[in-house]
Amino acid sequence: MLQVRDLTKNYGKLTALDRVSFDIPAGQSVALWGPNGAGKTTVMRCMLGLLRFQGEIQLAGYNVTTEGKKARKHVGFVPQELSFQSEWTVLETVEFFSRLKKAGQVNFTSILQQAGLSDHRKANFGELSGGMKQRLALAIALLADPEILMLDEPTSNLDPQGREGFIQILNELLVQGKTILFSSHRYEEVAELANRTLVLRQGVLEADCTPDELHKHLGAATRLRIYVDVDQFAHAVEILRNAGLRADPNGKGVHVEVSPDKKGEPFNILSNAGIRIFNFDLEQEWKDNNGED
Numbered sequence: 001m002l003q004v005r006d007l008t009k010n011y012g013k014l015t016a017l018d019r020v021s022f023d024i025p026a027g028q029s030v031a032l033w034g035p036n037g038a039g040k041t042t043v044m045r046c047m048l049g050l051l052r053f054q055g056e057i058q059l060a061g062y063n064v065t066t067e068g069k070k071a072r073k074h075v076g077f078v079p080q081e082l083s084f085q086s087e088w089t090v091l092e093t094v095e096f097f098s099r100l101k102k103a104g105q106v107n108f109t110s111i112l113q114q115a116g117l118s119d120h121r122k123a124n125f126g127e128l129s130g131g132m133k134q135r136l137a138l139a140i141a142l143l144a145d146p147e148i149l150m151l152d153e154p155t156s157n158l159d160p161q162g163r164e165g166f167i168q169i170l171n172e173l174l175v176q177g178k179t180i181l182f183s184s185h186r187y188e189e190v191a192e193l194a195n196r197t198l199v200l201r202q203g204v205l206e207a208d209c210t211p212d213e214l215h216k217h218l219g220a221a222t223r224l225r226i227y228v229d230v231d232q233f234a235h236a237v238e239i240l241r242n243a244g245l246r247a248d249p250n251g252k253g254v255h256v257e258v259s260p261d262k263k264g265e266p267f268n269i270l271s272n273a274g275i276r277i278f279n280f281d282l283e284q285e286w287k288d289n290n291g292e293d
Helices: 040-047 068-072 090-100 108-114 130-141 160-175 187-193 211-218 230-242 265-272
Strands: 002-011 014-024 029-033 054-059 075-078 148-152 179-184 196-201 204-209 222-228 246-250 253-258 277-284
Touching: 002 040, 014 040, 014 054, 014 196, 029 040, 029 187, 040 054, 040 148, 040 179, 054 068, 075 130, 090 108, 090 130, 108 130, 108 160, 130 148, 130 160, 148 160, 160 179, 160 187, 179 187, 187 211, 196 211, 204 211, 222 230, 222 265, 230 246, 230 253, 230 265, 253 265, 265 277
Parallel strands: 014 204, 029 179, 029 196, 075 148, 148 179
Antiparallel strands: 002 014, 002 054, 196 204, 222 253, 222 277, 246 253
């Protein structure tokens, strides 16, 4: 469904993408993973024909460079930043973009249902929560019933509840046969939605792996601050260290680093030791092998 061969993008002397190649078959969900500046958004902009590039990209069998209009008909794009008229209702916004895209006959009831917006069709855009705004962007991307969905950091501005609901909708679209490519820096999001992860570092495709293997390639780490009673600080740190975890007292909590797929481990260890946990913070989602956030 998507083929990328030797994708290279230069900005003067800066190489943003260096001979990136990958294939995505129909019905698969693939995450582009990497720190800011890794090239995730640049890949998508090249695939959408928004940037000139070297190499070859095919979407649904069409060459993006020579058959760009035909290729883009098969793609729905959800950007990271949204900008709609605040006084327009959800339905008015979708109808406007349907005319703008020349989408033809559209079942708006079905589109809003797919995006989880059936109960918000009369709500003004300015009244919507972040999660509902992102669903509206998804509804617009679905107007022409594209086979491929591309999403740039789709949940970066959402709270946990909005994020969970949005990922659930995307998983339902996968079941319906959509092919999804999305960028992310959230391990949980990748684990819940992706079949594969393409790891980018400084414009180079470093790894093509499963979400479970992601932390092995990046040296990923999650830092938690776990709040326990002050008189149990030293005991909590000792228990966590004896379990092989990196732990240190810090302020009002205990800092502990774990791999992203094992965030529950320190809670189980402390609970089994009889130490009461009354709160926690997620302070860092991951770091690369060079220790950079």
